[in-house]
Amino acid sequence: MKKVPFVTKEQLDEIVKKYPTPFHLYDEKGIRKNVKALKEAFSWNPGYKEYFAVKATPNPFLIQILREYGCGYDCSSYTELMLSDAVGAEAGDIMFSSNDTPAEDFVLADKLGAIINLDDITHIEFLERAIGHIPETISCRYNPGGLFKISNDIMDNPGDAKYGMTTEQMTEAFKTLKAKGAKEFGIHAFLASNTVTNDYYPMLAKVLFEEAVKLKEETGAHIKFINLSGGIGIPYTPDQEPNDIFAIGEGVRKVYEEVLVPAGMGDVAIYTELGRYMLGPYGLLVTRAIHEKHTHKEYIGVDACAANLMRPAIYGAYHHITVMGKEDQPCDHKYDITGSLCENNDKFAIDRMLPKIDIGDLLVIHDAGAHGFSMGYNYNGKLRSAEVLLKEDGSTQLIRRAETPNDYFATFDCFEIGKKLLK
């Protein structure tokens, strides 16, 4: 599918007068339309709830928009819990799906009334020591091991993943938790990431639903919810077909009718913890071409770098690039699009066919709305960019200012020379 930015060149020319490049731009209209469709796709399940994966885009303004549609928050750290609390999380609105968890994180999660999703059987004791009791509602993360396949396609390798408990441990954990006073149970698994197939959730649902029936029979636990977690992907490349959320919702419903309902478990709520799917396509990294270089290859240097979006550098991930105003020109130039870090992997694209780029051209890097800004870092002293929201009425709002050198130097305030850097 042709990838078209959600802003026009004319709009963007105006926006960059107000906010210097580089910055992340988010699309309110797209975000709202998408979350509405997700809710509708799972409306067959009365208890359905999406817990937005905060780590994907930890911006309270954006999370507040999702909150309007009843979304909760999926957190895995102390600051993510604080952020969710600030956006108005009430008891049961936070899913705390952490791993290798510090005790103080469990304490805050419990204080905020989060549902705690245990990554390991040893965390039962650890949690009990940290918070002094076992919560009445508790969840366990499942890892069936082996390879996760859809027909002959290997989707991912749970056997190699650090997360979750084995089948035997799940049973033991449920028995122990029940003996310690837990009354309502949840099951969670995240077996494949960024899947661009409508079959992932239904396949995962089958694994989890069958495990739930087994756990109920073996332990007598009341299973309140099954959490399908994240993993619904987005089409980063133009040749990928986007997922059909209604086909996915319907696929899960079928498995629910086949497995849970006959087992007398027709009251189980379905939860999701989507991140990428919720915001990925609705964020662009806006940057400007500031250099061209002709050596052994053709390079275009832009004013953004991997510190603003590191997926291409660390995963070799494809992010589509549109040269604004040149959408209809032939892609007859082969470029490496580079950032300014002293790291040769700081390239947004390698050997990418694009229209001829001139210095000063605005480029937008697509699908940066999730796992984009949030993975940013400060290497080479690069400062984090601003985040801007393009509102439904076409106006813009700053929803995070760009860092200044003061922000970068702030933690040197513990000694004299360091303090001199602070203005």
Ligand SMILES: *Cc1c(COP(=O)(O)O)cnc(C)c1O
């Ligand atoms: C990262 C993560 C998610 C969200 O993953 P996406 O690929 O963004 O959908 C959900 N749950 C947990 C526990 C995660 O770690």
